[in-house]
Amino acid sequence: MIKAIEAIKAIPNPQKYRYAVIMASCTLFFSPFLFLPGLVDNPDLCGKVCIRRFYLFFPGMSPADVSGKMQVAAIGVYILSLILITTFFFGRMWCGYICPVGGLPELVSRTFSDKWKIEYRALPQVPIRYGYFSVYLALMPMLGISACTLCNFITIPRIFDAFSGNPKGLAFALSAVGLVNLALLFLLGFFATKGRAYCQFLCPVGALDGLVNRLGAKLRFTRRIRVERNRCTGCNICARNCMTGSIKMVDRIAVVDQLSCMSCHECVDVCDWGAIDWRAAPLDEDPKRKKKGVDFHPQPQWQAVYVSSPLSKNK
Amino acid sequence: MIVLFISFIQTVNAAQRHPDPDGCFSCHALEGLDYIDKNGVLRSASIDKQHYYSALHGSVPCKDCHRRIRDYPHKVENGEVDCANSCHVEEPSEGEPYTHKAVVKEYKDSVHGNGWYKGLTGGNRFREAKEAPVASCRFCHANELYIREAELPKFKEAFDHLDSECGSCHQGEIWLGQFGGHILRRFIGSRWNKNDHNKMCNGCHADHERMAKVEQKNEKTGEKEKTGPRFILASDSYATTLHGRLLETNVMQGASCIDCHAPKRFRHGVLRDEKNDASTHTDNLAETCAQSGCHAYATHPLNHRFVKTDLHDIDMIPVNNSIVPRDQSRLESGWVKALIALSPIIVILGGGSLLWWLFGGKKKSVTFSILGGDAFQEKMIGRKPKSKVKKKVHQKKKPIATLTRKEAEDE
Numbered sequence: 001m002i003k004a005i006e007a008i009k010a011i012p013n014p015q016k017y018r019y020a021v022i023m024a025s026c027t028l029f030f031s032p033f034l035f036l037p038g039l040v041d042n043p044d045l046c047g048k049v050c051i052r053r054f055y056l057f058f059p060g061m062s063p064a065d066v067s068g069k070m071q072v073a074a075i076g077v078y079i080l081s082l083i084l085i086t087t088f089f090f091g092r093m094w095c096g097y098i099c100p101v102g103g104l105p106e107l108v109s110r111t112f113s114d115k116w117k118i119e120y121r122a123l124p125q126v127p128i129r130y131g132y133f134s135v136y137l138a139l140m141p142m143l144g145i146s147a148c149t150l151c152n153f154i155t156i157p158r159i160f161d162a163f164s165g166n167p168k169g170l171a172f173a174l175s176a177v178g179l180v181n182l183a184l185l186f187l188l189g190f191f192a193t194k195g196r197a198y199c200q201f202l203c204p205v206g207a208l209d210g211l212v213n214r215l216g217a218k219l220r221f222t223r224r225i226r227v228e229r230n231r232c233t234g235c236n237i238c239a240r241n242c243m244t245g246s247i248k249m250v251d252r253i254a255v256v257d258q259l260s261c262m263s264c265h266e267c268v269d270v271c272d273w274g275a276i277d278w279r280a281a282p283l284d285e286d287p288k289r290k291k292k293g294v295d296f297h298p299q300p301q302w303q304a305v306y307v308s309s310p311l312s313k314n315k
Numbered sequence: 316m317i318v319l320f321i322s323f324i325q326t327v328n329a330a331q332r333h334p335d336p337d338g339c340f341s342c343h344a345l346e347g348l349d350y351i352d353k354n355g356v357l358r359s360a361s362i363d364k365q366h367y368y369s370a371l372h373g374s375v376p377c378k379d380c381h382r383r384i385r386d387y388p389h390k391v392e393n394g395e396v397d398c399a400n401s402c403h404v405e406e407p408s409e410g411e412p413y414t415h416k417a418v419v420k421e422y423k424d425s426v427h428g429n430g431w432y433k434g435l436t437g438g439n440r441f442r443e444a445k446e447a448p449v450a451s452c453r454f455c456h457a458n459e460l461y462i463r464e465a466e467l468p469k470f471k472e473a474f475d476h477l478d479s480e481c482g483s484c485h486q487g488e489i490w491l492g493q494f495g496g497h498i499l500r501r502f503i504g505s506r507w508n509k510n511d512h513n514k515m516c517n518g519c520h521a522d523h524e525r526m527a528k529v530e531q532k533n534e535k536t537g538e539k540e541k542t543g544p545r546f547i548l549a550s551d552s553y554a555t556t557l558h559g560r561l562l563e564t565n566v567m568q569g570a571s572c573i574d575c576h577a578p579k580r581f582r583h584g585v586l587r588d589e590k591n592d593a594s595t596h597t598d599n600l601a602e603t604c605a606q607s608g609c610h611a612y613a614t615h616p617l618n619h620r621f622v623k624t625d626l627h628d629i630d631m632i633p634v635n636n637s638i639v640p641r642d643q644s645r646l647e648s649g650w651v652k653a654l655i656a657l658s659p660i661i662v663i664l665g666g667g668s669l670l671w672w673l674f675g676g677k678k679k680s681v682t683f684s685i686l687g688g689d690a691f692q693e694k695m696i697g698r699k700p701k702s703k704v705k706k707k708v709h710q711k712k713k714p715i716a717t718l719t720r721k722e723a724e725d726e
Contacts, residue, residue, distance in 0.1 A: 047560045060615030068608075072561065072568045115675075116667035119687030122694045142617055144624035148557065149631075172555075174633035176650035183657040191664040193684050193691075236696045240681065249697040 012269035018096070022103030029100045030157050032164035040075055043168075044161070045101070045153045051076040051083075052204050053147055057138045080205065087209050088216040090223050091263030091278065095199060095206055101156050102199040102206070105189025106243060118187065120197040121245025126259050129200060133207040152189075152198055155181040194243035200260065210259045217258040220281040225261050225268065227254045231275035238267035238276055339377040340364060342387065352391070352438050374496075397433035398452045422452070422583040430454065448529065455515050470503050509571035510562050516572040521550040523638045534589055544629050544639040555631040570609065575626075578606055597623065 011019070028035045029045065042049050054073040058065070070077050083094040095102060109117065140147055148154060158178065161169025172178040188197040199206045216222040234252030246260035247267060254267075254276060267276045340362070342348065348360040367373055378384065382400065383393040401414035419432050430451035431443050443451060473480075477495045485495070507515075519525060526547045530539040545552075553559045553572070561569030576585045578594050586593035594603040600622040604613035613622050630650045634642070645651065667685075683692060689700040 042564050047557070047564050048566050053557075058610070058612045058615070058621065059617035060612035062611060065611055068568070072566060112668045113671040113675075114682045114684055116664050116671055117684045117686070118664070119684035119691045122687055122690035142621055144620040144622070146557075146624060171551075171633055172631075176630040176645070176648055176654065177628075178631075180650050180653050180657070183654060183661060186661045186665075187657060191661065191668070193687075236698070239695050245691075245695060248695050252697065 012266070014265055014269050018264060019107055021097050022100060022107060025098050026100040026104055026160075030160035031166060031169070032160075042075075044157045046148070048073055049075045049079065050153070051080040052151060052153060055137065055208075056141045056147060058141050080208075083205065083209060084212045087212045088222065091216075091225065092206075092209050092213050092261070093263065095209055096262035096264035099199075099205075101152050102196060102203065104156055105185060105192075105198065106195035108190045109192060109195025112190065114193055117191050117193045118197075119193045120188075120200060121193060121242070123201075125200045125245060126257070129202075129207050129210070129260075132202055133204055136204055149177055150181065150184070150202070152181065152185060152203075155185055159185075196243045196262075199262075200244055213261065213263075214258045223263075223278055223280055224258060225256050225263050225265070225276060226279050227256055227276045228274075229253055231273050233273055233275070235272075237270050237272075241266050241270050336376050337378050354438075354441065356441075358437060391436065391438060394436050395433070396435045398435070399432060418581045418583055419452075421581050425577070425583055425585045426587055427451075427583075427585060450519060454519070466503060470499065473499055473503055509567055509569065509574065510565070512571040512573050513559075513562060517550050520572075523547055523635070527638050531587070541640065544634050544642055544645070545627055547639050548629055548632055548634065549627050551632045552627040552629055555628070556626050558626065568608075574606070574609075575603055578603055 008016075027033055029037065034043065037043065037045060037049060040049060045051075050073045054069045054077060056069070086093050097103075136147060154172070155178070158169040158172040159182075162173050163169070173182060184198070188202070189195050192198075213224070217224045232253045234249065234254075236249050236252075236254070238254050239247040239249050242261075243264060243266060244260045244262050246257040246262075247254050248257065249255075256276075263278060265278060268278060343360060343362040344364050346361050350358060350360065352358050372380070380396045380400065381394050382397075383395060399414070399416050399419040401412040401416065422428060422430075422432065427450045430447050430449045432452050435443075435451070435453060440453075474496060477499065481495055481498070526542070526549075529542050529546070531542055531546070532538070533540050554563070558570040561567075562571060573582050573585070576595060577583060584592075586595075588595045588597075590596060591598070593599065601614045601619070604610045604622050610621075612618055629645065630648050634645065683689070683700070689702060692698055692700040
């Protein structure tokens with residue numbers, strides 16, 4: 001118990017707020033309250049509010065077919081557009097702060113020890129994600145594999161249904177497909193380091209959102225998690241804490257992969273040197289550092305300060 | 316003069332909509348016309364005039380269906396109805412009396428074809444329910460209101476403009492009087508939407524115990540066999556599909572049961588998948604899915620697997636062993652195999668987490684996962700993982716604060 005309280009105390013304050021927002025959105029989106037889907041008379045996140053199906057591609061599709069699909073999931077179309085527009089300007093706020101389906105496994109995963117989890121962050125997530133995304137978009141529909149079968153937008157609401165006493169939720173959780181989905185929730189969520197492996201690899205909304213995030217990052221005025229290279233000490237605490245594995249240490253400098261970053265700000269909170277921040281434009285516009293012999297980034301000031309300070313006192 | 320003219324038209328219309336040429340209502344319109352039948356059941360022979368006139372067959376004289384009644388009082392048995400009889404109105408294109416014969420033929424050829432379609436009386440409903448295991452005409456066609464109350468104002472308004480709109484092509488009193496209303500009802504007053512269709516099918520098909528008793532003829536051996544979970548739980552598996560979910564939330568783009576199982580002609584021809592003519596036969600699926608307003612691209616050659624998507628997938632629903640016979644084939648499903656492969660990993664990780672939480676992890680150090688932790692350190696952090704670094708004997712260094720100035724300069 002004491003251990004748990006200590007662990008909660010150790011969470012940086014801004015992250016506590018983020019967790020609270022995720023918990024609030026779980027209450028708003030899922031049973032028993034179902035506030036937001038309830039506004040449009042929908043019992044879950046499927047059907048007319050689905051944000052994952054209307055862009056599936058079938059060979060021989062006509063514009064009428066596309067618009068038909070969009071009409072069926074009209075509310076989903078609005079939601080996804082809103083998500084992508086906010087992402088373009090502010091980074092992936094939906095994924096990092098609101099999405100209850102990605103957020104719940106993350107929160108649960110954070111309560112377990114990192115030792116007994118699977119570390120997916122070292123895998124080449126960009127090729128895997130967009131490889132799966134293209135399979136999801138075109139191959140699965142063509143082969144007649146229902147995109148719904150592996151969708152965690154069904155699984156997680158159904159778990160809440162089951163706990164709220166809705167027999168439908170229990171029925172799904174006890175079916176063969178439901179059980180495999182639960183297993184995936186455990187392996188790609190609860191027992192994945194930081195709990196975001198499904199978001200990293202399988203989520204089609206995340207894949208689209210990542211593309212928009214990368215596109216927006218090219219512009220100077222959009223806000224993104226960016227590293228000030230002059231300040232980075234190479235301590236790698238940001239890379240260790242990054243839940244999506246989008247920070248990689250390259251030559252002992254943190255580099256952010258904007259295709260995967262969710263702007264969750266955890267790196268900002270743990271960096272003691274203010275080297276990484278959610279900011280509008282990159283501060284250092286110098287060309288990429290050269291190798292061998294060239295002073296590619298100035299020696300950080302802090303080293304001199306740190307070494308000289310005790311000595312100066314002796315003087 | 317105008318008032319007189321209008322009242323004349325109204326009487327003419329009223330007479331057409333309220334026919335009782337045989338005077339049946341002189342008795343049956345009386346309230347309290349009750350009797351006890353052979354089975355000892357109290358039955359009412361009273362007919363609510365208003366209700367009857369506003370029902371689907373409200374413009375049809377009673378004797379068009381109850382043909383064996385020639386005079387009154389009549390015997391109860393003579394009230395029998397045969398749905399395949401020709402009746403009431405003349406069909407305008409051929410000028411012959413309209414008949415349900417074609418509908419009944421389609422129904423007779425369907426899976427429900429063993430049901431009753433003649434000899435129907437009010438008194439044999441119980442016997443029918445016992446003896447006929449499949450849906451007869453009146454399982455589905457209760458004589459419901461001709462036009463729903465909510466749609467009546469809309470219908471009336473359109474009916475008032477019938478002569479100016481439909482009448483510009485379809486001229487003549489007969490057409491307008493006899494068929495205009497019928498056709499208009501189809502456009503406006505249509506009573507049933509897709510959810511109503513599903514409700515009708517689910518009236519029987521969602522009843523697991525009833526469905527478990529159904530026997531189907533094996534095409535190869537010719538013997539009757541019990542059906543499997545796929546048939547018994549068809550209604551449940553349908554509800555898990557997007558088709559079912561959309562209709563559940565009143566999005567009418569979803570497909571109802573008969574949209575796929577009886578999409579053509581009179582929509583009574585539900586056939587088993589194995590039959591060559593069945594809309595759900597593998598050869599016909601593309602055409603069925605590509606109906607107007609649905610998956611028009613289904614006929615594209617690259618989508619030949621798409622049309623085989625299982626819409627009654629029992630892997631999506633739990634099987635209740637008390638109703639459905641145990642079926643070993645379910646264990647061969649890919650989902651079950653995947654589950655068997657994934658479960659041990661979850662057990663190991665779950666158990667490890669629990670034990671670690673209870674007994675281990677006291678050391679305050681950075682922990683890396685047992686699975687993939689080393690790769691993470693190497694690739695993302697760019698350092699050799701501790702497990703790969705050879706242990707060296709380190710000399711203890713004095714902390715900087717305690718160094719003398721000379722020592723510090725040397726450092």
